[in-house]
Amino acid sequence: MFFYAAKVLWFLLQPSTLIALLIGYGSVLIWTGWARWGRRFVSAGAVLLLVAGLSPLGNALILPLEDRFPRTNLDAEPAPSGFIVLGGAEDRLVGQARGAPTLNEAGERMLEAAILARLFPQAKIAFSGGDAGLLYKSDSEAAGAGALLTELGILRDQLILEANARDTYENAVFLKSELEKRGALGNGKRWLLITSAYHMPRAMGVFREAGLAVEPWPVDYRTRGPADLTRPFDKVSEGLRRVDVAAREWVGLFAYWVSARSDALLPAPLATNLGCDLVRPGATEAGGSPASPCRPNS
Template identity: 50%
Template sequence: MFFPVSKLLGFFALPSNLLVVLGLLGIVLLATRWRRAGLRLVVASVVLVALLGWSPLGNALLVPLEDRFPPIPDDGRPVAGIVVLGGAVTPDVAEARGIVVLNEAAERLTAAATLARRHPSARLVHSGGDPGFLLPDGNESAVALRLLAELGVPAAQLVAEDRSRNTVENAVYSKTLTDPKPGERWLLVTSAYHMPRAIGVFRRAGFPVEAYPVDVRTRGRVDLWRPFPTIGDGLRRTDTAMREWVGLLVYRLTGRSSALFPGPEGG
């Protein structure tokens, strides 16, 4: 039940979707006795699209998420396993074309491959199944493991967790599959902006992991005042950030995260 509800909430958590729905509602009202209210909705949607698209709001929302967990230095300590979350491949296109197709989160996989070679005794778990809701998208792990093998990771090191559809299932199914032992060191690889929510969920699931953030989208605080050259770029960045902030709130309220805004210090 949680999965379809989360997908529905996720749709409306994206400002771009919400503003288009607002504008369409305004257009419908133009043909009714509430024409004035409809006109206001249309104007408001256009103004807000411009504001969210060109202004640096998306960066301002994303920077605190990306800065929450600092990069982990290579201190030479042994690693028992690495969990890399899905989201770096486009499985439906990959399946249709017969090739590996990566998206802008590709560093999740390239960084995981580097870690696997650096720690040859560690298990590398790719966690991600078919995230499709109304229509199937294809299985992410099948594509991801193919790429990891091509990048030189031995097959004996690779483990597919191919059932999960969201971050909660990533944590629960990965823990069940790997059965981590007390004292073992496990690294969690995902995009920096997604790391706070992911860490909170893994902690709640009782799977202690260390954050290994990758796929950084901003330069840091210098981007707090940097506008976007196109509306599409700005809306995409704002959508990405808002999905995480809403996800943090919903996961905490539903008891699926250890804290509202998990950090390195615990919680």
């Protein structure tokens, strides 16, 4: 139920949809006795469209998420036991119809998995991704990922494919169950999590809450860093999409925290103190230790 509600609500609440509805509703009112309000709505929508589409607002929203988790140290001991790759890098609807790999702008998730698999040939690659479509159904992302990764040179017995998860919460829960069945968790096991940098805070919080200890390996960066805080977009569509992506993550962080699917409102690296992590009361790390080194200010 959570999955379906989240899909529908986000379609209605995402900034691009709200702006379109504001302009559309105002356009209708202009032809009624509420013309003055109609012009106000249209004007407000136009201003928001320009601000969201051309200003650096999207970069300002996404940058704190991308910078939240640095990459872990690959040289630390023990060597990685495996790499967890989250779905979201494929368009399976098109890929299934065309019979060809169809990576989207998050394709670095797959590329990094292939690179790391070559660096650590003894490590497993655990991919989690099902079919998250509502109106249009396709096969699972895991099916496409398995085919692509083997074509990139990864041995089939090096892969662990989980094909039922539809969101980040299910990624963590289903994958933990699969890895436990294989005896791939426990002392001496070290798993790294590969996902988009802006998505890493929410993913880390969910995996911690599920009791699956992972280390971050963020990819798919959308900004260069602070320099992009003053960089406007040259296409309204690109800026608006950046705002949508960032807003979705911030709303997702709050929704997952409120629904007890994440251990913190804004998860942070446990080895450093990056400020208040707003830990949900009672949340704990796998093994029973506190979920975060910081607590809300009193």
